[in-house]
Amino acid sequence: MQFDTAFTRDIGCDLPIVVAPLFLISNIDMVVAGSESGALGSFPALNVRPVEKLREWLQEIKRRTDKPFAVNLIANRTNIYYKKQMEMCLDEKVPMIIASLGNPTELIENAHQSGTKVYCDVIRHEHAQKAVDAGADGLIAVSGGAGGHGGFISSMVWIPYLRKQFSLPVLAAGNIATGEGMLAAMALGASGVYMGTRFLASEECPISENYKSAIIHARPQDIVTTYKLDGVAANVINTPYVQRKGTDISWIEKKLFRSRKLRQLLFGLRSLRSIGVLSEAIKKPTWKELWGAGQVAGLIDEVAPMQDIVERILQEYEEAVQKLPHAAQLKK
Numbered sequence: 501m502q503f504d505t506a507f508t509r510d511i512g513c514d515l516p517i518v519v520a521p522l523f524l525i526s527n528i529d530m531v532v533a534g535s536e537s538g539a540l541g542s543f544p545a546l547n548v549r550p551v552e553k554l555r556e557w558l559q560e561i562k563r564r565t566d567k568p569f570a571v572n573l574i575a576n577r578t579n580i581y582y583k584k585q586m587e588m589c590l591d592e593k594v595p596m597i598i599a600s601l602g603n604p605t606e607l608i609e610n611a612h613q614s615g616t617k618v619y620c621d622v623i624r625h626e627h628a629q630k631a632v633d634a635g636a637d638g639l640i641a642v643s644g645g646a647g648g649h650g651g652f653i654s655s656m657v658w659i660p661y662l663r664k665q666f667s668l669p670v671l672a673a674g675n676i677a678t679g680e681g682m683l684a685a686m687a688l689g690a691s692g693v694y695m696g697t698r699f700l701a702s703e704e705c706p707i708s709e710n711y712k713s714a715i716i717h718a719r720p721q722d723i724v725t726t727y728k729l730d731g732v733a734a735n736v737i738n739t740p741y742v743q744r745k746g747t748d749i750s751w752i753e754k755k756l757f758r759s760r761k762l763r764q765l766l767f768g769l770r771s772l773r774s775i776g777v778l779s780e781a782i783k784k785p786t787w788k789e790l791w792g793a794g795q796v797a798g799l800i801d802e803v804a805p806m807q808d809i810v811e812r813i814l815q816e817y818e819e820a821v822q823k824l825p826h827a828a829q830l831k832k
C-alpha cells in the first residue's frame with residue numbers, strides 16, 4: 501500500500517508511519533526493519549557510544565536498506581556530542597533529522613544545505629513557533645499520554661491546533677498503535693503517525709521479555725508520569741519499583757528547576773543517574789523495573805515482527821475507512 505501525504509512526499513517513504521526513536525533501545529535492526537516495512541525507521545544518536553561509531557551505524561543502515569530513515573538529535577547543551585553527531589549525519593546524507601529540545605536554527609540551516617529534512621518535537625506552542633521560525637520542515641505533535649517524555653496536551657487538540665496555527669506537515673506522536681488510531685490522527689490533519697510504544701512490543705526490539713510482557717498486560721491506567729528520571733515528566737509503567745520510589749522530585753529540586761541554567765545542569769545530572777537503572781531494566785530481569793511506555797500500551801495485545809505490525813495497522817486502517825459510510829449514516 502502506498503500513501504501520498506505531505507510527509508511521504510517530503511521524505512520519500514511509502515507509508516506515513518514513523519518507528520519512533522527510543523532511548524537506549526532503538527538499534528540498527530529496528531531501523532532497517534522499520535524502513536524496509538515501508539515506514540520510516542529511526543534511532544536516537546545518543547544510542548551510539550562512543551560517538552565516533554555513529555558513522556559506522558549510518559553506513560551499515562545504508563548498506564542494509566535503500567529506504568529513507570531518520571536520526572534523533574538532542575539539540576541543546578546537555579548533549580555534549582551534538583556538533584559531532586550533526587556533522588556525521590549531514591556528511592552521511594541522513595534523509596531526516598528529528599530535533600528534540602534546544603534551538604534547531606543552526607541544525608536546520610546546515611541540514612538544508614545537504615538535502616536533509618528536519619522535523620521538530622513540540623509539546624507547546626512556543627516550541628512550535630521556534631521550530632517554524634528556524635525553518636523546520638515539519639512538526640512532531642508529541643501529545644499527552646505518549647511514551648517517554650510525553651507532552652501534556654491531548655492529541656485531539658494538539659494535532660488540529662498545530663495544523664491550524666502553522667502551515668507545516670504534522671506528525672501525530674502519542675496514543676496511536678492501531679489503524680483506527682492512525683485514521684483518526686489523519687482525520688485531525690496529521691500527515692503521518694509516529695509510534696514508539698507499539699514497536700516496543702516487536703520481535704526486533706531488544707528489550708527483555710518481562711518488559712514486553714508488561715506492555716502487553718498494561719491497562720491505560722497503569723501508565724504513570726514520573727519526574728524522577730531527569731526532572732522532566734516521563735511516562736512509565738507503574739511497577740512496584742516505580743511505586744516504591746515515588747514519582748515526584750523534592751521541593752528543593754523543583755525550586756532549582758525554575759532557573760533555566762540550573763535546569764539544564766540538573767537535567768544532565770539526573771539523566772546520568774537514571775541511565776544505569778534504565779539500561780539494566782531494559783535489557784535484563786531486575787527488581788528495578790523502570791520501563792518507559794505510553795497509555796496506548798493498553799491497546800497492545802501481542803508481540804510480533806515489525807513487518808507484521810505495520811501490515812496489521814494498514815489492514816485496520818483499511819477496515820476503518822470501509823466503516824466510514826456507517827458514521828455518515830449516524831446523521832439523521
Ligand SMILES: Cc1cc2nc3c(=O)[nH]c(=O)nc-3n(C[C@H](O)[C@H](O)[C@H](O)COP(=O)(O)O)c2cc1C
Pocket residue numbers: 520521522523524525544572600621642645646647648649673674675676694695696697698791792793794795796
Ligand atoms: C522507552 C521510550 C524511549 C523513548 N526515547 C526517546 C528518545 O530518545 N528521543 C525522542 O525524541 N523520543 C523518545 N521517546 C518518545 C517516542 O519517540 C515517541 O514520541 C513516543 O513513543 C510516541 O508515543 P507512543 O509511545 O504513545 O507511541 C521514547 C519513548 C519511549 C516509550
